[in-house]
Amino acid sequence: MKASRRSFLSVAIGAVALPGSLPAHSVAVSHDSSFDPWVEVHRDNLLSNVREIGKRVSARPVLAVIKNNGYGLGLVNVARMLEPLSAIEGFAVVKFQEAIALRDAGIKKPVLLMGPFGESEMREAVVRRIMPMVYTPVGALLDRAGRSRGLAVPIHVCIDTGIGRVGVPHSEAAALIRQLTSYKSIRIKGTMMTFSEDAEFDKEQLRRFQLLHRALEEEGIALGRKHAASSFALFQRPDSFLDMVRPGMAMYGIYSEQEFRRAAVMDLKPAVSLKARVAYVKRLRKGESAGYNRVYIAKKDDVWIATLPVGHSDGLPRVAVKGARVRINGNLYPLIASVSASHSIVEIGPEPLVMIGDVATIFDWLDGSRPEDFAASCGASVYDLTMHLNPLLPRRVIV
Numbered sequence: 001m002k003a004s005r006r007s008f009l010s011v012a013i014g015a016v017a018l019p020g021s022l023p024a025h026s027v028a029v030s031h032d033s034s035f036d037p038w039v040e041v042h043r044d045n046l047l048s049n050v051r052e053i054g055k056r057v058s059a060r061p062v063l064a065v066i067k068n069n070g071y072g073l074g075l076v077n078v079a080r081m082l083e084p085l086s087a088i089e090g091f092a093v094v095k096f097q098e099a100i101a102l103r104d105a106g107i108k109k110p111v112l113l114m115g116p117f118g119e120s121e122m123r124e125a126v127v128r129r130i131m132p133m134v135y136t137p138v139g140a141l142l143d144r145a146g147r148s149r150g151l152a153v154p155i156h157v158c159i160d161t162g163i164g165r166v167g168v169p170h171s172e173a174a175a176l177i178r179q180l181t182s183y184k185s186i187r188i189k190g191t192m193m194t195f196s197e198d199a200e201f202d203k204e205q206l207r208r209f210q211l212l213h214r215a216l217e218e219e220g221i222a223l224g225r226k227h228a229a230s231s232f233a234l235f236q237r238p239d240s241f242l243d244m245v246r247p248g249m250a251m252y253g254i255y256s257e258q259e260f261r262r263a264a265v266m267d268l269k270p271a272v273s274l275k276a277r278v279a280y281v282k283r284l285r286k287g288e289s290a291g292y293n294r295v296y297i298a299k300k301d302d303v304w305i306a307t308l309p310v311g312h313s314d315g316l317p318r319v320a321v322k323g324a325r326v327r328i329n330g331n332l333y334p335l336i337a338s339v340s341a342s343h344s345i346v347e348i349g350p351e352p353l354v355m356i357g358d359v360a361t362i363f364d365w366l367d368g369s370r371p372e373d374f375a376a377s378c379g380a381s382v383y384d385l386t387m388h389l390n391p392l393l394p395r396r397v398i399v
C-alpha cells in the first residue's frame with residue numbers, strides 16, 4: 001500500500017514538475033484523501049511491555065489503566081489487544097463514558113471506574129458490570145441500585161494516604177469501610193491508593209495503607225485485592241506491588257522518567273507513533289516569513305520549508321518549535337515558526353529534499369525516535385504528548 005501510494009504521488013507530482021524545478025509557490029495536487037495525520041499502534045510492543053511488567057512484578061495480575069483513550073492509542077484498540085492476555089486482570093478508566101464504551105465494544109473483563117458518578121450512572125454501571133471506585137458514603141445508593149436489579153455491586157475503595165486528591169482520608173477509611181460492608185449487595189473487591197511519587201513520603205503512604213489493612217483484617221473485614229503501584233512504583237517501589245499493579249504509561253512502552261530508562265529495570269518499547277504526510281513544499285525567499293506574527297524569517301538565504309497538516313489540535317504540542325525535529329525520508333528537520341491548530345512547518349534547508357506526500361514521522365520507535373525524546377527535545381511532558389493525541393485521528397494497528 002505504501003509503495004502504491006508513493007508511486008501514485010510521484011506520478012501526480014511528476015505531472016506538474018519535478019521537485020527540483022518547482023517554482024517558489026508551486027502546488028502539486030493529490031487526489032489521495034489520506035493526508036490526515038495518523039497514530040500507529042505497535043501491538044507487539046504493547047504485548048511485550050506487559051510481559052516485561054509481568055516479570056518485574058513476579059506475575060502479579062495487572063489492572064491495565066487505559067483511561068483517556070488508552071493514553072492516545074485508542075481505548076477499544078488497547079482493550080481488545082490486552083483482554084486475551086491472562087496477565088490482564090481487567091481495565092481501569094476515569095470517565096464513565098469510557099467504561100460504557102468498553103462494554104459496548106464487547107469487553108468482558110472487569111472494568112474499574114476510577115472517576116466520579118451520579119445516581120443514574122450508578123444504576124447503569126451496576127447493570128453493565130462496571131465497578132465503581134468508592135470513597136464517600138454512597139453505600140445506600142449502591143445497595144439500592146444493586147437490589148433493584150438483584151445484582152451484587154463489586155467496588156474498590158480508594159484510600160487517600162497523602163496524595164490529597166480523591167480517596168477517603170486514611171484516618172477516616174476504617175469507618176467508611178465498616179459502613180460499606182454493612183450493605184448486603186456490596187462486595188469489596190479491592191482497596192487502592194495512589195502515591196505522591198515523593199520517594200520519602202511514599203514510604204509513609206504505604207505504611208498508612210498497610211496499617212489500615214491490618215486493623216480491618218483483624219476485625220475480619222475482607223478488603224479484596226490491594227493495589228497501589230502505577231508505572232512510577234514499578235520502577236521505584238517493589239514493596240508496593242501488593243496483590244496487583246496498576247500501570248498506564250509503562251504498558252505503552254514509555255519511561256515516565258529518563259532515569260528509569262537508564263536503570264534498565266524493564267525493557268519498554270513504545271507502542272505509539274504519530275505520523276503525517278507533507279502537505280506542501282515551498283521556497284521562502286530571503287526576508288520572507290512563515291507563521292503567525294511572522295515569527296520565522298528566512299534571514300540569510302532562500303530556504304525550503306514544508307507544511308505538515310498536523311497541529312496542536314491533533315496533539316502536537318505548541319512547544320514543539322522549541323527544539324523538536326521530525327524525520328522525513330530518513331533526515332531530521334526542525335519544526336519552526338509556530339504550531340497552529342492544524343498545521344506545522346518544517347525547515348528543510350537550501351535544497352528541496354522532500355516532496356508532497358512524503359511521510360513525516362513526529363515520533364516512532366521504529367525510526368529510533370521515542371516519544372520521551374520528542375517530549376524532552378522541546379521541554380514538553382511525555383504525559384501531555386500521547387494523552388493529547390486527538391481521538392479523531394485514525395489509529396493504524398501494526399501487527
Ligand SMILES: *Cc1c(COP(=O)(O)O)cnc(C)c1O
Pocket residue numbers: 065067114194229230231232246247248249250256
Ligand atoms: C493514571 C493512573 C494510573 C496509571 O499511572 P501511570 O503513571 O500512567 O502508570 C494509576 N492509578 C491511577 C489512580 C491513575 O489515575
